[in-house]
Amino acid sequence: MNAEPVLATIAKALGDTRLDAVLVGNAAAALQGAPVTTLDFDFMFRDTLLNQKKIKKLAESLGMSCSQPFHPASSLYRLVEPESGLQLDFMSRMDGVKSFESLKSRAAEVRFAGARLRVADLADIIRSKRALGRPKDLAVLDILEKTQNEKEKAAQE
Known part of the structure; x- marks a missing residue:
């Protein structure tokens, strides 16, 4: 699938x-060159x-349902597009x-098509996955660190 x-x-809906x-x-x-896959898009806000109201407005504009918060003891807002299963998670x-x-x-x-999207620095993603310590996060650490090292080498050339 082409995610662009x-x-x-x-990105346009976030801007709107x-x-x-x-x-x-x-x-x-993945947007920074790491050969990883995902089934959803995660955002920090x-x-x-x-902003909670804006998330609900975003869900409406994208035709998605919003679970708020997704887990009673969390601040995760999950937006799901019923037909495609597209999932956006917003965490604070x-x-x-x-x-x-x-x-x-x-x-x-x-x-993306004139709309602006902020993308976390790869070092922050690595730090977060290491701190989470879940098997699925630890499984990609080596790949992310190699990608980070390659980016740093390319920047020095």
Whole structure:
């Protein structure tokens, strides 16, 4: 599947709702050259009442359902498109990441069909996956670290 049209739609909808969010996880790593796959798109956002409303508005604009919060003891908002199964997860906290502001300050801006999308720095993704310590996160650490090393070497050349 070519994720670019999907990301363009998501980026435009994020811009239209003015929801300040950063793409994280394997999708963000893949955009930076890591040979990883994912079934969803994960975002970190600043948890405010206004942003919670923006997430609901985003879900409506994309024709998705919104579970809020997805787990009663969490702040995860899950948006799901019923027909395709497309899933967007919005979280206000991430293991290994100090704050949304710190993550955002290191994020890169990527454009999709003229719409802007912030993408987490690969080092932040690695730090988060290491801190989570789940088998599925630890399984990709070596690949992500090799990708990070290759990026650093290329930047020095």
